[in-house]
Amino acid sequence: MHPSPRLLKLSSSSKQWLTRHSRDPYVKQRVKEGFTFRSRSAIKLLEIDREFQIFGTENYHPRVVVDLGAAPGGWSQVTALRLIEESLKKKSIPEKPIERSFGLKRIVDEELWSDHLTNQEDSTSIIALDLKRIDHIEGVQTIQADFLSPLATERLGRVLPRTTLVLPRTTSVLPQTTLDSPSVDLILSDMAANATGNTTADIANSLRLSEAVFEFAQRHLRKGGNLVMKYFEHPDTREFQKTHLNTRFKHIHRFKPKSSRSESAEVYWVCTGWHEPDVNPRRRLRSLASWFAGKDDGHM
């Protein structure tokens, strides 16, 4: 077969990309059964969820999810669909696995969907942020901002649901004290800075994003909350895991989805069980020893 005239005009790297793209089974998978996820990345999140049940188990039901680096919106679509599925499961309404029915209308009818959005008990909050504009997704609030800018912090702070903690009264004279407590159950970050071609600079940029996500978790992730974050394999990212993630999460897994291209250095941290920093020196020493021995899954 002769290549089309349009293909002939492209550079050889673009041609290679197009050929690889058209043969990629995961690109085909995202346009299955009449519904198109906006990104191939959506399939990676489905894989992560299948492996680690990040959207729900019998006794874990995330209600507030923040999706960072969300454009064009594949992960947010998956999140919206999976949270509905889990809520239907709770109500014992038979759900169909979304791998087999990607379309929202195939999973729930309009009535169930609007019931889900208005029912306080079930209400979920999905907030998606990106430098780029994200087209509307039902059930998802979108923010266009640079996550590293103060504007993003301010806008996220404004839309995040508030959970107020009423502290016990110490005396009847002083007024009751209330505190805003963290409200986020799950943070997703598929953020990736544009590659510069300089590995040192690329790793530094990627670490800056990871550190900002960790700071966000310190302010907003509730106890027991979870985090899924993309990173690029490098000794510096190992160090970041040791000094940051290992001190605050109960379990840390490093997971490379099958749908992630093998030539890409991207991997995902799947971190569960956010907790206060561990101050027991003996336990910290034991965990560090097993970390150095390479036996851990990052568990401190």
Ligand SMILES: C[S@@+](CC[C@H](N)C(=O)[O-])C[C@H]1O[C@@H](n2cnc3c(N)ncnc32)[C@H](O)[C@@H]1O
């Ligand atoms: C791989 S894409 C995410 C794909 C997305 N998970 C999906 O399924 O559609 C990475 C995204 O990170 C965003 N990004 C990179 N740096 C960012 C920053 N500082 N603030 C916000 N978004 C950022 C990029 O604009 C890009 O859209």
